[in-house]
Amino acid sequence: MKIYAAPLEGVTTYIFRKAYNEIYGSVDKYFAPFVSPAENRPMTHREKKDIAPENNEGINLVPQILTCRSDHFIDAAKALHSMGYSEINLNLGCPSGTVCAKGKGAAFLQETDALQVFLDAIYSYSEAENMKISIKTRLGYTDPEEFHDLVEIFNSFPVSELIVHPRIRTDFYKGEPRKEYFAYALEHAKCPLVYNGNIFSAEDYEELVRSYGSSLDPIMAGRGLISDPSLPDKLKGFTSETDFAKFRRLHDTLYHEYQKVLSPDINVLHKMRELWTYWQDLFDGKDRDIKRLLKAKKYAEYEDAVDRILMD
Ligand SMILES: Cc1cc2nc3c(=O)[nH]c(=O)nc-3n(C[C@H](O)[C@H](O)[C@H](O)COP(=O)(O)O)c2cc1C
Known part of the structure; x- marks a missing residue:
């Protein structure tokens, strides 16, 4: 296929x-x-x-x-x-x-x-x-x-x-x-x-x-x-589960690559926010952290929320 x-x-x-x-x-x-x-x-x-x-x-x-x-x-x-x-x-x-x-x-x-x-x-x-x-x-x-x-x-x-x-x-x-x-x-x-x-x-x-x-x-x-x-x-039948290790790699790669080409920091956060509007449904029960992440204005706040979401 x-x-x-x-x-x-x-x-x-x-x-x-x-x-x-x-x-x-x-x-x-x-x-x-x-x-x-x-x-x-x-x-x-x-x-x-x-x-x-x-x-x-x-x-x-x-x-x-x-x-x-x-x-x-x-x-x-x-x-x-x-x-x-x-x-x-x-x-x-x-x-x-x-x-x-x-x-x-x-x-x-x-x-x-x-x-x-x-x-x-x-x-x-x-x-x-x-x-x-x-x-x-x-x-x-x-x-x-x-x-x-x-x-x-x-x-x-x-x-x-x-x-x-x-x-x-x-x-x-x-x-x-x-x-x-x-x-x-x-x-x-x-x-x-x-x-x-x-x-x-x-x-x-x-x-x-x-x-x-x-x-x-x-x-x-x-x-x-x-x-x-x-x-x-x-x-394609390779898996029936979402692979969260791969997801973390995708997230981190995008976050770092966008930091290289976008500035100021808030523009990177806007880009990530747009992606999270699609990704949020993968993370049931993490609504509070997702809300924090979507509102983050500083990298530290954003990264903290991402770590909490992807913790387990
Ligand atoms: C934010 C956004 C941007 C899009 N940009 C394009 C585009 O540049 N060219 C295009 O042909 N379709 C574009 N589309 C349509 C998508 O390619 C696709 O046809 C549409 O989302 C329906 O498929 P889906 O249900 O699998 O998402 C866009 C859709 C969205 C939501």
């Missing part, structure tokens, strides 16, 4: 990916959070640093582009190609207000004519350059029924993989994924499919397999992988 790590902007940074990959190693492919190209600027310095090959050694990484302009996509794809990447992912799922206001991400799904023209241009480029373009999509913008036309559109291009997060834009990341629409994709999509959404445990995966009547492979995990970093090991 293949497991892909979903891109989570601000969370699955190159620092996270490197630490995670060294300590756990059960992820087959990592997707980087999007780069957002602009006129004459395929990516920012910060975006480039995140996907620079020297910061992603030993990692099977697919960079992602967020745009509704084919010329901008191609400029960014050329830059990525020259960095050594041969697969690029197109973001057609981002639900954020600022992104959608510019017609990008999930908002692009409602402009089906423009989307076809865009896909025509980028796949002509990728075919000529021998590059792969995969797509990460939602079901639609306001109505999941939009998905039927979208599948037909995707079927007319050489999509290397179609990663489906079975929600519409207005669902954001809430509620149950609309499973029946992924079933539609299983039946009608011509390209390889990847399921993404709400896999937090091995039981969640087994439930999906039961409801689709077939194994899902590959799958992409986002919040579930962050919340329980042992999830890929569990899904």
Whole structure:
């Protein structure tokens, strides 16, 4: 079974990916959070640093582009190609207000004519350059029924993989994924499919397999992988328990690596706090220490709370 790590902007940074990959190693492919190209600027310095090959050694990484302009996509794809990447992912799922206001991400799904023209241009480029373009999509913008036309559109291009997060834009990341629409994709999509959404445990995966009547492979995990970093090991059957020794190593590595690149100290604590909003569910009965940790303004307070949480 293949497991892909979903891109989570601000969370699955190159620092996270490197630490995670060294300590756990059960992820087959990592997707980087999007780069957002602009006129004459395929990516920012910060975006480039995140996907620079020297910061992603030993990692099977697919960079992602967020745009509704084919010329901008191609400029960014050329830059990525020259960095050594041969697969690029197109973001057609981002639900954020600022992104959608510019017609990008999930908002692009409602402009089906423009989307076809865009896909025509980028796949002509990728075919000529021998590059792969995969797509990460939602079901639609306001109505999941939009998905039927979208599948037909995707079927007319050489999509290397179609990663489906079975929600519409207005669902954001809430509620149950609309499973029946992924079933539609299983039946009608011509390209390889990847399921993404709400896999937090091995039981969640087994439930999906039961409801689709077939194994899902590959799958992409986002919040579930962050919340329980042992999830890929569990899904692959390597373990049934969360490995807290590995968790401690992951935590300590991230804490030390972020101290090297972020300042002042409070910014490191903010970064760790964001991770703890995912991790806290692993630590039942430690609510008081988690609260202290989330409020910590000094390293000493933070470290003390972490030691108490991870004591036994
Ligand atoms: C904080 C956050 C940041 C995200 N950033 C990206 C992104 O840069 N690109 C993208 O395609 N999806 C992004 N996503 C969506 C995830 O990749 C994934 O599709 C979503 O969380 C659903 O999968 P899950 O239920 O396994 O988490 C983001 C989600 C969250 C919560």
